[in-house]
Amino acid sequence: MSDTALVVGGTKFIGRHTVEELLAHDYRVTTFTRGESGNPFEDRDSVDSVHGDRTDRDALETARDAVDPDIVIDTCAFQPADVEAATEVFADADAYVYVSSGSAYDAPDVPMREDETTLHDCTPEQATDDTVESYGPRKAEGDRVVARAAEDGVNAMAVRPMLVYGPHDYTERFAYWTDRVAEYDEVAVPFDGDSLLHRVFVEDVASALRVVAEEGEAGEAYNVADRNTFSLGRSLELAADALDTDVDVVQTGPADLDAAGVEPTDFPLYTPTPAVVATEKLSALGWESTPPEEAVAATAQAHREHGRDGTVNGPDRETEEALIDAARGGD
Known part of the structure; x- marks a missing residue:
């Protein structure tokens, strides 16, 4: 039987390519979305869908119970509370991977490194905000939530993409x-x-998410960008x-x-x-760009x-x- 994967998101850009990546590696995939942006996989027998709002914990639990996923890829957690809920709901999955961002860094290091470069602080006000100005702090706090979940025994990891480009990029x-x-x-x-x-091709983000889910270490964050x-x-x-x-x-x-x-x-x-x-930490897991x-x-x-x-x-x-x-x- 194939391993099962739940992609929170999965129909627009990063999530869409992640579904294709997982299918190419023999996963049975389910997308969890609100169903508002169309479903490019509706004719694919190997892709199921569950509709719900990811900010609704009951909806996340319903998706978990319906799918019983081996791995969870979370492409659309935009507030720390989203990550906290997901790491709790999917605590028993083999792997939970949070899509963070290079914007989480708060220092102009060249290059910025996962275990050395300072992350943004995040105030309580920023944590519940949805503006561009608070995006980096919110993503950084999500990384800290992942690290705390790992301390509690959850196999949770974060991937930090730089600016993503590729087919289906709705930001244009x-x-x-x-x-x-x-x-x-x-x-x-x-x-x-x-x-x-520094940018990163969307298909390489998708492969990074799979590789980290399969090979990553709990509590760790991994940069992803063109080598x-x-x-x-x-x-x-x-x-x-x-x-x-x-x-x-x-x-x-x-x-x-x-x-x-x-x-x-x-x-x-x-x-x-x-x-x-820097991308050598991810590359050491076998990832290539x-x-x-x-x-x-x-x-x-x-x-x-x-x-x-x-x-x-x-x-x-x-x-x-x-x-x-x-x-x-x-x-």
């Missing part, structure tokens, strides 16, 4: 750039395009190769940005300082196929053209 942050590359010959980047925000980092400018070059087109990446300076009324942080995937994590060329190609092609353009995530084309004009000296 990377899609902003693939659309620019596909539609225009010239694309502006902040400064020299060397902004280094080979690459800059924003390199991302555009890889996307152009994938889409069989050419692109002129236009570098911009502070005066150019000021002239166009643009802040560098207006562009998705830009970071003013390098944000990089997809080569950047393959990951970006799969992402760019999927975004174009599904009409994702990400235009809401950055400057509009008129503003970008003003920026390019400023960078070209008004020619």
